[in-house]
Each structure stands twice: as C-alpha cells, then as structure tokens.
Amino acid sequence: MQSLGTRRVNHQNDAVAVAVAGAASPLPLYRSAPPLEVRLEDFEAFAVDRLRVLKAISDGLSRGKKPEEMKNLVDELLKTHMSHPKPPEAVNKDVISHFVLRLVYCRTEDLRKWFLSMETTLFRYRFKRESEEAQRALMADFNLPYKAVNTAEFESVKDKLGQVARSIGQSLPTADAIFYKVPFEDVPELVAGRRVYIHRGNAYVAMNQVVSLVVTQFRSFLSKALILTNRKWTSSIKEQEKDRLTPIVEVLSTSYLGPDYSQPRESAEISLKDIDHLAKSSFPLCMRHLYDKLKEDHHLKHGGRMQLGLFLKGVGLKLDDALAFWRAEFSQKVGAERFEKEYAYNIRHNYGREGKRTDYTPFSCQKVISSTPGVGDHHGCPFRHFSEENLRAALGGMGVGNRGMDDIIDKVRNRHYQVACTLTFEAVHGSSCDAGINHPNQYFIDSQKILQSKLISSSYNARPSRMLKTIISLANISICKPAHHVKQ
Ligand code: SF4
Numbered sequence: 502m503q504s505l506g507t508r509r510v511n512h513q514n515d516a517v518a519v520a521v522a523g524a525a526s527p528l529p530l531y532r533s534a535p536p537l538e539v540r541l542e543d544f545e546a547f548a549v550d551r552l553r554v555l556k557a558i559s560d561g562l563s564r565g566k567k568p569e570e571m572k573n574l575v576d577e578l579l580k581t582h583m584s585h586p587k588p589p590e591a592v593n594k595d596v597i598s599h600f601v602l603r604l605v606y607c608r609t610e611d612l613r614k615w616f617l618s619m620e621t622t623l624f625r626y627r628f629k630r631e632s633e634e635a636q637r638a639l640m641a642d643f644n645l646p647y648k649a650v651n652t653a654e655f656e657s658v659k660d661k662l663g664q665v666a667r668s669i670g671q672s673l674p675t676a677d678a679i680f681y682k683v684p685f686e687d688v689p690e691l692v693a694g695r696r697v698y699i700h701r702g703n704a705y706v707a708m709n710q711v712v713s714l715v716v717t718q719f720r721s722f723l724s725k726a727l728i729l730t731n732r733k734w735t736s737s738i739k740e741q742e743k744d745r746l747t748p749i750v751e752v753l754s755t756s757y758l759g760p761d762y763s764q765p766r767e768s769a770e771i772s773l774k775d776i777d778h779l780a781k782s783s784f785p786l787c788m789r790h791l792y793d794k795l796k797e798d799h800h801l802k803h804g805g806r807m808q809l810g811l812f813l814k815g816v817g818l819k820l821d822d823a824l825a826f827w828r829a830e831f832s833q834k835v836g837a838e839r840f841e842k843e844y845a846y847n848i849r850h851n852y853g854r855e856g857k858r859t860d861y862t863p864f865s866c867q868k869v870i871s872s873t874p875g876v877g878d879h880h881g882c883p884f885r886h887f888s889e890e891n892l893r894a895a896l897g898g899m900g901v902g903n904r905g906m907d908d909i910i911d912k913v914r915n916r917h918y919q920v921a922c923t924l925t926f927e928a929v930h931g932s933s934c935d936a937g938i939n940h941p942n943q944y945f946i947d948s949q950k951i952l953q954s955k956l957i958s959s960s961y962n963a964r965p966s967r968m969l970k971t972i973i974s975l976a977n978i979s980i981c982k983p984a985h986h987v988k989q
Contacts, residue, residue, distance in 0.1 A: 528627050528635070529592065530642055530719070531726075534600045537593065544601055545749050550582040551598035553758055555619040560937050562622065563917040575626040604738070604746075605753040607730040612754055617727065621720045628712050640711060643718045647681040650705065655680060661698045662705055669696050671709075679708040688713045757865035762815040762942035770817040773826055779816075783948035785922060785941045786883045786895060787869055788812050794879040799834035804872065804880035806844075808864055810851050815863035815942040820852045865940045866919050884909075884918040901928045 539547075554575075561574045583598075585591035599620070606616030628636065650658075655678075662680065663673045674680070685704040691697045691713050697704040706714060739747055771779060780792045791809040795801050801809065806827075813823060827848055831840045849855045866882065874881040883895055889910060896906055905928035912921040922938045930951045938944050 528624075528631060528639060529596050529599070530639070531596065531599050531603075531723070535596055537597060539597055541745070541749075543594075543597065544746070545753070547594050547598035548601040548605065548749075548753055549756070549758060550594070551602055552753065552756075553582050554578045554623065555602070555616070556758065558619050558622050559615070560920065563912065563915070563920045564923075564937070571622075572626055572629070575623065576630070579627075601750075602753070603727065603730050604734060605750050607727045607734055608754070613724075613727045613731070617720065617724055620723060621716060624719050625712055625716050628715055633708060636708075636711060636715075640715060643715060645714060645718065647683045647706075647714070650680040650682050652676075654682075658698065658700065658705060661700070662707075665696070665698045666707075669694075671707075674707065681706045681708075681711065681714070683714060687717060689717075755867060755871065757867055757940070759865065759939045759943065761862065762940055763862040764815075770819065771813075773818075773822050776813075776818070776826065779945075782952060783945050785938070785944035786899065786925065787881070788941055788945075789899070790883055790895065791879055795830050799830045802878050802880075803847075804874060804878050806847065807851070808869060808872075808880040810848060811861055811863040812941050812945075814851060814861075816945050820849065820854065823848055823852070863940070863942050866922070866938060869941065870918050882918055882922075884913050884921045885916075889913070896925060899925065899929055901925060 557578050558571075558575065561571055566574065583591060583595060585594060602616060606612040628639065631639065655662075655674075655676075659674065666673055682703045683706055685692050685697075685699050685702060688697060688704050688706055688710075691706065691710055692699065692704060696710065697706055699705075742750075776792075780789055784792060788809055791801060791805050794805070795809070810823065810827070813826070818826065824845060827844060828837065828840050831844055835843070846855055851861050853861065869880070870882045870885050872881050874886055883892055887895065892913065893906060893910065896909060901909065905924065909921045909924045909928070912918075912924060919938055922944070923934050926934050926938055926944060926948070930948060932951050934947060938947075
C-alpha cells in the first residue's frame, strides 16, 4: 500500500475533537461523523484495532462462547485494543475507528451484514457494562418513545411480573423497580425467550432488560446508515479519495491482522527429507491436500504452486531445497529441461530472486478462503471449497473421529471455515487452540510446538540415554563426551 506519511484527513476544525472527547456518555451512538481532523496513520491504525475487536467477537460467537465468556472476551478486547491512558483520546479513537470501518464495510451486502452484526454485539456488551444511570441517559439519547410504568399500574401487574421474574430465575420486582411498557413487537428476543409479561399487546420490560430495546434501535439506525454511506461512497467519496483514502478502505476489509509469516521463525529451517513427515503431522488441510496432489500428479497449476510454495518458504524451506523439491516432482511429468525453462523462474521469483525482487508473503487463511479455484485446481481452503463428502473423507484421513467430525461439518455449514479448521487442529493434536487458526503457517508453527513439547515430556519417561539423545537432537546442540571417556 502507498505510504501515506503524516498527511491529515481534512475535516472542518480541531475544536470539534474536544467536543467529541467531552461527550457525556462513554458509549457513543455514532449518529453522525464528527468533523475531526485525523492523521492518515491514525485513520488506518484505529480501524485495524477496531477490526481486531470485531474479528475476535465474530470468532467467539462462531465458537459458541456463552454470554458470560463473551462478556469477559469483550472486556479484554476493549482493554487491549481500544483503551488509551487519556479517556478523551479513547473516545476519539472509538468514534473515528467506527466511521472508518463504516466506509470499509458499507460496500457490499455481505460486508454490511457482517459489520452490522459485530457492531451490534459490541454495542450490546458495552451497554450492559454501563451503570443504570448511564443506561437511562443512553435511552434518552435514542429518544425512545417509551414511558416508565407508574406506581398504580405497577401495583396492578406486580403479581404477573413476579411470576415472569421467578420463571427466569430473577428476584421479585420491588416497589422502586423501573419497568417500561412497549409494543411487544419492539422486543422480539424477549418475547421469543418468554422473558417478559405481555398484556394487551404491550410487553413490560424491566430495567435490566432494556438492552434489548436499545440494541434494536442501534441496529436499525446503523443498518440505514450503512446504506446511505454506501451511496455516498459510490457516488463521490471513492473517486474523490482515489489517491488517498480509497486504497486504504479497499484493503482493510480483506487485510490479515496476524503476525507476518514471510520469514521462517526463530531460524527454523526444514530440509527436503523432513517434508514428507511434516506434511502428515503439521500441515493444515489446505497444504496437505496440495502436497498429496503434487505427489500423485507430479504437477500443480499456478494457484497451487503459489499457495504451497510460499507456505513452504514460510516454514523454512530454503531456495535450493525448494528448487530440488519441485524439480523432483515436476520432472517426472514434464521432464527436467522443461521444468528449468518454465517453472524454476517462478520459484526463484517467490523467493525474491527474479523480477521485481519482492519477497512474497505466504497466504493468510482469509486470502486462501477467498480464492476461486477453477477446474483442475487444487488450491483454496478445503473447508470452503470441498464438497461435504470429500471433506469428511479428508478429515478422516487426518484422524478426526466421528464426534469431532460432526462439529466441524456444522461450522462449515454455517460458513465458519477458520473455526472448522481450529476444531480440526484441536481434534488432531488433542490440545486447545484458543487463538483460533488465522494463517496456514500459524497452524504449522503451533502444531510443531505441541508435537515437540509432547516429544520432550515422553522422553523424560523414557530410558535416560534415549531421553538425552532426543533432547540433544531437538535443541540441535553438540555435546562433549564426559571427561572419564576421553583417552589420556
Ligand atoms: S482455514 Fe486456513 S489453514 Fe485451515 S485449511 Fe483453510 S486456509 Fe488452510
């Protein structure tokens, strides 16, 4: 992406930054974009931080985390990515990042749907963290037309409210409890969960349930706002900002936010003779499938060569070994001469030794999942691109049992491909992977860590001489003979 230096996104004046920062509620409603002045670095960095929060929420939801776990997750995410030692700065970051992502995620229906759902979830958990007083202030900000039930009416329905409270395990309402009377269609989730008393078309909503009312309003407002933003984006902003904001906006929705795997980690290196064994033990399904197809057909089309080749580079296969690896397979199909003429260049190119000399980066899950393999292609993500039957067979080949298989297929049906891959990792390794799988090279590294720690612990239980040998080979160190073995 083009470097944006320290130029600023030009808004009307600085003073408004103070006005936003001084907003009464710590939870903004994002009604209109503040006329703030934003540095271009912040424009992108703030959006990336918010995206980390939203993506982790999406991951938590698709992994089926319970409300209490989600609450803790959101607290942790906000602390890690959105806090600032100066509270006014945190508010500004919150507002700016929301509006940048609104631009990013307004552009297609799928993007809008995802953003709307994640922002609404974030808002829900943040609203619940607020004090009752702040919650009432937020309700007032929304101009909700609902009135609190007066004492006489409360007394007339008190018994019914008590019955509902008992049925959902809550304490009985006291005389000073606040209830709102709202049309029942405004609180569909409370009605569906039988969590409110309904009388003559109205639901009696307790103060600790008003989050449902507010979230409905928030969702509906944001949904309309995204459509309007999309119109503005297509009619003017995209063109006006084509040299400055548009490239950032277009890249953000597909950007990979995890670590960089373009270089092997911690001087890890793999050699030709290790690949076969590593493919079985530590390659994610996408790479294992490519590897198996290469061995079977002695050929892969361009997409497959790129996906597997860059992955192998990222896990530590040096250029000479990479050339030898591809040559050994391709020459069986096309002959050694044609390999040198037509294919070796691309391999050197991936390592930055030809053409623009760019050091190419291994593909993230997002990139692999969004690829579109054609007929005869084997690249892509099996969780997204395989038929269910083929996927079941492939998972069986990795040793995933029936119970684990059903959970994985369930995630795939709901289009949670990375979560399905995470569950596969956990089933294959018998170990949890709380961070989730975001990159094929991360899968490899995490797998190796687990396998090596298992090897070390099993070596401790083995005979001392074998234990020593294993640890030495893992640590790749040489050792002197004990002094009494040395001839004088
Ligand atoms: S989720 Fe990622 S690592 Fe797993 S198979 Fe798909 S692309 Fe590969």
